[in-house]
Amino acid sequence: MSENIDYKKAAAYLKNHDNFHILIHQNPDGDAVGSGYALCFALRKMGKRANVMCSDDIPSKYAYITDNYTADKFSPDTIISTDIADTKLLGKKLSAFADYVELAIDHHATNTGFAKRLAIDPHASSACEIVYDIFKAGEIEIDELTATCIYTGMATDTGSFKFDCTTPRCHEIAAEIIRDFHVPTGRIGRILFDIKSEERLRLETKIINSMQTYLDGKCAIIYISLDDLDAFSASNEDVEGVANIPMQIKGVEVGVTIKEKKENQYKISMRSAETIDVAEICKKFDGGGHIRAAGCMMDGDIDQVRMKILSAVAAEMGIDLWLA
Numbered sequence: 001m002s003e004n005i006d007y008k009k010a011a012a013y014l015k016n017h018d019n020f021h022i023l024i025h026q027n028p029d030g031d032a033v034g035s036g037y038a039l040c041f042a043l044r045k046m047g048k049r050a051n052v053m054c055s056d057d058i059p060s061k062y063a064y065i066t067d068n069y070t071a072d073k074f075s076p077d078t079i080i081s082t083d084i085a086d087t088k089l090l091g092k093k094l095s096a097f098a099d100y101v102e103l104a105i106d107h108h109a110t111n112t113g114f115a116k117r118l119a120i121d122p123h124a125s126s127a128c129e130i131v132y133d134i135f136k137a138g139e140i141e142i143d144e145l146t147a148t149c150i151y152t153g154m155a156t157d158t159g160s161f162k163f164d165c166t167t168p169r170c171h172e173i174a175a176e177i178i179r180d181f182h183v184p185t186g187r188i189g190r191i192l193f194d195i196k197s198e199e200r201l202r203l204e205t206k207i208i209n210s211m212q213t214y215l216d217g218k219c220a221i222i223y224i225s226l227d228d229l230d231a232f233s234a235s236n237e238d239v240e241g242v243a244n245i246p247m248q249i250k251g252v253e254v255g256v257t258i259k260e261k262k263e264n265q266y267k268i269s270m271r272s273a274e275t276i277d278v279a280e281i282c283k284k285f286d287g288g289g290h291i292r293a294a295g296c297m298m299d300g301d302i303d304q305v306r307m308k309i310l311s312a313v314a315a316e317m318g319i320d321l322w323l324a
Contacts, residue, residue, distance in 0.1 A: 002114075003116065003118065004117075004119075007133050007134045009117075010103065010117070010137070011137050011138020011140055013103055014134070015046070019048070019075065019076050019077040019078060020043055020049065021076040021097070022050060022053065022082060023053050023081040026089060026094075027236065032153075033152065034153025035082035035105065035127035035130075035153050037149045041142075041143075045141060045142070051076075054091075054094070055093035060237065061192065065148065068145055078102055079101050080101070080102065080104075080105065082104075085111045085288055086110070086114065086288065087114050102115065103118075104117070105127055105130050106119075107120065107123075109279065110279055110283065110288030126154045128154050128157070129170055131153075144182065147177040148181075161174070196238075197234075199232050200238040200239075203232045203239075208222075214310055215321075217249075218251065218252060218317060219255075219256065219317075220249050220256070221256040243257040243271055244271060253272060253276055253317070254272050254273075254278060258306065260302075265297065265298075265299050266302070266305050268295055272291070272293075276317060277291045277316070281316050282294040282295055
């Protein structure tokens, strides 16, 4: 049975335990990286041993964080997860830890309660925001590197502080760490949101040219096949953030990205503008996430998958698919 704990109890738990493995989700984004490494660096600063564990490689864009990290060798006593709503997101390499997570720090309303202790706030902008408030509640010392991790996660999950999840508290934290630790926000913003590889730009051109709209222009779908990645020599890292492309079209309420993972298996990422709860749509396919950003996995051929998605989106919009 899981126990919901407040931030002071979460901080006390960190102080009273040792030898941490910190798990972050596969296909790690800025919030997963930021929250996991922020915890790791803070725990090490406390004299504890801690490692960050991920089934996938960390994207090279986060080198300004990971270049300051070297894995330690020890047997873990304490397993923590950050920014993970479901153990399915651990990936194959970390699946053995699924039943042993002692503390989950997360901001997803769809969290399955898999850990023994839960420090969860679905109203927080990011897992990094929660990590920072745990540090504050427990008077856990942080430094510029840890603050940089926190800022990275908040900036990423708020879309550079423009998504609906950008709360007054989020701005307050950003202001505090910029003031107190001189976090290089300009450099981080450029790395996260401006710089793209040549392969990514060429892939984007193909994606935009093949994008299709449905439901009277209220839904846009992009599809990325394994052949596309090969054709443009693009890596998984080059695909990060493409889910926001369909939302740039005027009038689109739901943007869908279908990415082929292997034959007849697809990763679905959904984004919404103002009214549609895409987490509810993804839950129909055993996925989840946030109201405005969610995802799931689907099997079948691409035409079947596209039709299932359109049917679910149309139903959520209250539109008759066959009349649209």
